[in-house]
Amino acid sequence: MKETENIFLTLINQHRAIIHKISKMYMNGVEEQRDLFQEIVLQLWKAYPTFKGNSKFTTWMYRVCLNTALIYFKKDSRKVDKTPLDENIDMIDVNENEGKEEKLAYLYTAVQELNVVEKALIFLFLENQSHREIAENLGISEVNARVKLNRTKEKLQSIIKKNGYEF
Amino acid sequence: MNFDDLKNEWNAENPKGNNISTDMLKIKQAHTPIDKIRAKMKHEFFYQLFFLAFMAFIPYIVGFSAALNQVYLMTYAITCGFTAYYFFKFYVFYKNSYDLSMDSRKNILWFYYEMKLNIELYKALTYIVAFIAVGFLSAYLFIERASVFVRIFSKLSSVYILLNCFITILIIGAITELWAWFYYGKYLKQVKKIVDELDYE
CATH class of the missing domain: 1.10.1740.10 (RNA polymerase sigma factor, region 2, helix turn helix motif)
Structure with missing residues (x-):
């Protein structure tokens, strides 16, 4: 043991x-x-x-x-x-990241507005997983994974923009 | 927004912090919806045991007649039988471990149906116990308050009596459904939301 x-x-x-x-x-x-x-x-x-x-x-x-x-x-x-x-x-607190890893700090703040499935999609995408791997992990079709991921990326972009940041 | 840059920064991020220690493996309390429902069912199990133990003393406290005592013993035995059967089912549910290494959809559907099944079992037990209680109350009125009962019945029409029975069933049903929803429904709702989210195209 x-x-x-x-x-x-x-x-x-x-x-x-x-x-x-x-x-x-x-x-x-x-x-x-x-x-x-x-x-x-x-x-x-x-x-x-x-x-x-x-x-x-x-x-x-x-x-x-x-x-x-x-x-x-x-x-x-x-x-x-x-x-x-x-x-x-x-x-690590978001404020701690400011300056040093500003983009990630904004990302972590913005993802809080996503739902749990969208968070999973973005996480797997950032971890360099392919659409097929994302689909397999979540148990959905590859097409569905691609569509959902694209929508989530757009949503994330608009949240970050709304928060007054752009990169 | 350049997602490739973001990916690079994401992968370069190396969170600080000390190593995960053996102490963290000794935590007993998990917080999945199934664990929450299991914890609540465990509490209810002890309440129910206390209630059954208390029920055993009711004839001594109230002092039933010999005839009613027989009915009460029968009612008590049936209640204990049903409760034991359902507790066995709950115990199986309690011991049934989950596998979080399945894909998310399969995993969440497993949680959803397992929770739903057990909430239905919980409701079934509540219905049975409620109807046994109503049955015993009727027997009590027939045996101990026969004259009052006959007098009331002679004044009321059959339709009115049937309507009352129907309303009683409705009230028991509504209380059971509301209680189950209040107690366990929020967990089921959260899990269902994730299933819907995954299935939405």
């Missing part, structure tokens, strides 16, 4: 940027991003036995991460989770 745990931790630490980026895309506040980050790690660990090595680890990871984010329910603010938040999770 300990060995499995170590292998798993090594693998997800190599690709933890995926979890960071999804958490930032799907949640606006830093606390909520941390919660989602923890939830994704938990679900990855729970789902790890289903990873048989037939596909790349990242392919499997994308699916579990996205599916978790798609159906994630925010924690009830009235109920405080007894499990302490892992303070080591460093969720």
Whole structure:
């Protein structure tokens, strides 16, 4: 068990940027991003036995991460989770990015106005996935993936423009 | 807006932060809609157990007649039987693990139908328990308050009585549906919205 745990931790630490980026895309506040980050790690660990090595680890990871984010329910603010938040999770605030990674900061702000499926489309697109791969991950047809992605990109452009930024 | 530039910056971004530790794997509470429904069902299970235990003492508290006691025991046994059957079904649902590595549509549809099925089971149990309660109340009136019952019946027309039965059924139905919707409906609604969003072309 300990060995499995170590292998798993090594693998997800190599690709933890995926979890960071999804958490930032799907949640606006830093606390909520941390919660989602923890939830994704938990679900990855729970789902790890289903990873048989037939596909790349990242392919499997994308699916579990996205599916978790798609159906994630925010924690009830009235109920405080007894499990302490892992303070080591460093969720970068939008303001922190300004200047240095301004475009990404605007992107993260703009995607908050997209719905959960649109966020998944943009995320997979930015992760260099082809239309076919996006379609396979989301379980829709390739044509549908292309149409949806184009619409989402247009929507994102107009949101960014509306927010007074253009690149 | 140049998406290629954006992609390059996106892929160059390397979020800071320490490594994910083993502590994060020890968190018990998950927050998928299924987990939320399971948690609520677990709470209800304990309420229901408490209620059934309390029901066992009602004849001693109220002091039923011998005849009504027999009816009550029968009602209680039937309620326990149905509750046990449905709790077994809920337990299977509770233990049924989900596979988040399927494609999103399959995964979300699985969640949707699993949740819907269990909400329907929950409603079925509520209906059954409500009708058993109404049945027992009728038996109580027949046995313990027969004279009052006969007097009322003699004054009322059959249509009026039937209409009342019908309204009772409607009220039980409405309360059950509203309760299930209030308690579990929001999760189902959210998941359905995602399914619709994925299917929309």
